Amino acid sequence: MKVVYLFVVLMALASSVAFAYDPSPLQDFCVAINDTKAGGLYGVFVNGKFCKDPKFAYADDFFFGGLGPGDTANAQGSKVTAVTVNEILGLNTLGISLARIDFAPKGLNPPHTHPRGTEILVVLEGTLYVGFVASNQNDNRLFTKVLYKGDVFVFPIGLIHFQQNVGYGNAVAIAALSSQNPGVITIANAVFGSKPPISDEVLAKAFQVDKNIVDYLQKQFGYNNKVNREHN
Secondary structure (H helix, E strand, O other), rough: HHHHHHHHHHHHHHHHOOOOOOOOOOOOOEEOOOOOHHHHHHHEEEEEEEEHHHHOOOOOHHHHOOOOOOOOOOOOOOEEEHHHHHHHHHHHOOOOOEEEEEOOOEEEEEEEEOOOEEEEEEEEEEEEEEEOOOOHHHOOEEEEEEEEEOOOOEEEEEEEEEEEEEOOOEEEEEEEEOOOOOOEEHHHHHHHHOOOOOOOHHHHHHHHOHHHHHHHHHOOOOOOOOHHHHHH
């Protein structure tokens, strides 16, 4: 009985490790298809996507054209152009994606996390101040570095991180991520712009500030706090 119990425990641990990241493919490719009514063109449902029959795959399934400069004329002064499984259907099951990040002078890619992928970033042009924050078990230590053209930096999976252009001109970086669909949670948007909103009483206590400050911040993300206050 003890042997059986140990076997079950080991299998459970092995399964948790196996499914912690994108599963490894058991075929050459599994091109995703968004049209689930395409009859014989699709087969199995993998990683949230239907897979096209391999004999119907073609070169454009593995191609994305025009990864050019992004428009940085916005409040943050940055633009992230993602190339995930949603842009290249052939990435399905391959466990990788990338993004181009353009920065205006002083532009910021604000604190965010990728819940399903580690990120490795290389600077193509400009100077970036980058960093990530460790989890509570590591005392929320901040790791930062100033990167120059050709420098590379890694942001571990799930940890809050950011990049800011600290140079005098534009900056460009390319980030590779260890998931076909790493996801992104922008911290300020999630906390102050959730739909429906988090109670301002909850946020005021969490951040140890007056509720008026929370209300102001929520307004910056387009929420009318009159409704929020009526629930408190």
